[in-house]
Amino acid sequence: MSAWPPIAAGGVVIPKFGKPSECVVQNHQFCAGWFIDHFSSRFLTPLLVHIELTAIAVGVGLPIAFAAALISRRYHWFERGFSLFAAFLYTFPALAFFELMVQVTGINKFTAEIALVSYTQLILFVNILTGLRAVPPDALEAARAMGLTHRQTLLRVELPLALPPIMAGIRIATVTIISLATVAAYIGAGGLGSLIFDAIGTGFKTEFIAAGGLAVVLALVADGGLVLLQRTLTPWTRRSVVR
Amino acid sequence: MHTIIQSFQFFGNHLHLFRTKTGQQLELSLASIGIAMALAIPVGVWLGHIHRGSFLAINVCNIGRALPSLAVISIGIGILGIGFTNTMVALVILAGPVMLTNAYVAVEQVDANAVQAARAMGMRPWQVLVRVELPLATPLLFAGIRTGTVFVIATATLATFAGGGGLGDIIANEASYGTAGVVAASLTITVLAFAVDGLLALVQRALTAPPLRHQTDALRTVASVTDLSTEAP
Numbered sequence: 001m002s003a004w005p006p007i008a009a010g011g012v013v014i015p016k017f018g019k020p021s022e023c024v025v026q027n028h029q030f031c032a033g034w035f036i037d038h039f040s041s042r043f044l045t046p047l048l049v050h051i052e053l054t055a056i057a058v059g060v061g062l063p064i065a066f067a068a069a070l071i072s073r074r075y076h077w078f079e080r081g082f083s084l085f086a087a088f089l090y091t092f093p094a095l096a097f098f099e100l101m102v103q104v105t106g107i108n109k110f111t112a113e114i115a116l117v118s119y120t121q122l123i124l125f126v127n128i129l130t131g132l133r134a135v136p137p138d139a140l141e142a143a144r145a146m147g148l149t150h151r152q153t154l155l156r157v158e159l160p161l162a163l164p165p166i167m168a169g170i171r172i173a174t175v176t177i178i179s180l181a182t183v184a185a186y187i188g189a190g191g192l193g194s195l196i197f198d199a200i201g202t203g204f205k206t207e208f209i210a211a212g213g214l215a216v217v218l219a220l221v222a223d224g225g226l227v228l229l230q231r232t233l234t235p236w237t238r239r240s241v242v243r
Numbered sequence: 244m245h246t247i248i249q250s251f252q253f254f255g256n257h258l259h260l261f262r263t264k265t266g267q268q269l270e271l272s273l274a275s276i277g278i279a280m281a282l283a284i285p286v287g288v289w290l291g292h293i294h295r296g297s298f299l300a301i302n303v304c305n306i307g308r309a310l311p312s313l314a315v316i317s318i319g320i321g322i323l324g325i326g327f328t329n330t331m332v333a334l335v336i337l338a339g340p341v342m343l344t345n346a347y348v349a350v351e352q353v354d355a356n357a358v359q360a361a362r363a364m365g366m367r368p369w370q371v372l373v374r375v376e377l378p379l380a381t382p383l384l385f386a387g388i389r390t391g392t393v394f395v396i397a398t399a400t401l402a403t404f405a406g407g408g409g410l411g412d413i414i415a416n417e418a419s420y421g422t423a424g425v426v427a428a429s430l431t432i433t434v435l436a437f438a439v440d441g442l443l444a445l446v447q448r449a450l451t452a453p454p455l456r457h458q459t460d461a462l463r464t465v466a467s468v469t470d471l472s473t474e475a476p
Contacts, residue, residue, distance in 0.1 A: 029321060029322065030321065088433065090393060090397070091393055091396070091397050091432070091433045091436035091437060092397070092429055092432070092433050093397050093398075093400040093410075093411070093414060093429055093432050094397075094400075095400050095401065095411065095414050095415065096400070096414045096425055096426075096428065096429035096432075097429075099414065099417055099425050100422070100425065100426065100429075103422060172308065175308055175309040176308070178309075178311055179309075179310075179311035179312060179313070179314070180311075182311050182313040182314055183313055183401070186415070192314070193313060196313060196314070196317040196404075197404075199317065199320075200320075200404055205320070205321040206321070208317045208318065208320045208321035209317070209318050209321035209322070211314070211317055212311075212313075212314035212315065212316070212317030212318035212319075212321070213314070213318060214314075215311045215313075215314035215317075216309075216310055216311065216314050216315070216318070219309040219310060219311055219314075220306065220309050220310075222309075223305060223306075223309045
């Protein structure tokens with residue numbers, strides 16, 4: 001196969017895909033040979049960009065959601081406002097949210113990240129708050145009796161006890177963001193979605209299946225990896241988890 | 244604020260367009276929700292009733308949630324081609340798992356004492372299911388249906404990329420319809436989602452035994468976002 005030319009949007013099928021094989025010319029359902037030959041030149045970078053988009057969104061979203069949860073514990077009106085915002089986002093189409101953000105911050109990764117971080121909030125915030133609220137009052141009282149300060153109680157007692165729901169939230173947020181990041185490609189954020197939109201332009205079936213399949217695999221691997229991390233971090237929950 | 248006013252004007256000037264596109268969006272959403280319910284709820288309820296398959300019932304939700312819709316649509320274009328069916332399959336995959344898991348948990352967690360009392364009164368297994376377990380499971384069961392429904396209505400927007408029509412046609416075509424059009428279409432979807440959710444809430448209320456009515460809303464967020472996932476192995 002010849003070297004890959006730079007990706008142009010909506011090109012014609014044949015010239016774009018190098019020296020075409022029979023399978024590619026006929027546009028069969030899935031040309032495994034083409035996929036393998038072009039994986040490193042065409043699929044690897046979007047895959048890495050996709051991981052980067054997701055990692056940044058969750059990494060930035062987590063401290064924000066945590067702060068919001070702590071504020072909500074003190075001021076109830078804040079929780080109401082935040083929940084309303086979350087409920088609104090829940091029903092607002094992601095595609096439109098991305099487009100509208102473009103008007104404010106332009107077509108770039110930053111815009112995509114703002115939208116993605118917003119979407120992490122509605123999951124992380126609820127789970128962090130639920131986790132912190134579920135800490136048994138006895139544990140808090142014991143902490144106070146031992147003379148722990150507020151900060152020590154938070155870090156040494158509440159946070160570890162709230163870890164299972166928080167980890168579950170991180171897990172859901174991560175797969176949700178992997179899903180939404182495919183849509184973010186619509187505003188030029190890159191990632192695996194850009195290949196899907198490329199394929200919509202060319203109608204090349206192998207690319208549809210390969211790009212979609214990679215996104216699905218990425219989501220499943222991330223989900224599985226986070227389950228393992230969750231189990232490692234919270235060994236005490238293991239017995240009660242499997243019923 | 245200016246944009247919002249413009250979007251209302253846009254809406255007013257394009258009533259016919261909105262009627263068509265909203266109709267398409269609703270048709271696609273309702274078909275998907277119907278199929279997802281028909282497939283997922285009997286399985287979830289049955290597994291909950293026999294107290295088996297918790298691993299399957301809970302993990303199906305996690306896997307379903309992990310599948311990116313646009314990616315599923317993309318794979319669907321490769322296999323099924325462009326059109327209504329493709330997006331419908333993706334939406335069924337999106338909504339089915341949430342409904343199945345909630346149905347399972349709803350029936351499974353019914354108070355064992357109530358079930359035993361029913362058995363002691365001489366009820367047959369299906370009577371226990373219909374008269375005791377299902378009434379007690381209604382709030383959580385509906386939580387799953389409503390969560391799935393909201394997901395589907397919002398996500399049906401992506402149908403535009405697979406030629407499935409709907410309000411996504413307006414949202415994805417900012418060049419023709421402008422920002423006002425995008426905002427108007429998005430708000431229409433949001434209103435649509437809240438409206439269908441509200442209708443389902445009414446149905447739920449009608450079907451719920453009076454003493455259980457108050458706990459409905461509290462259950463909802465917890466069930467859909469937190470509990471199921473913390474339980475999952």
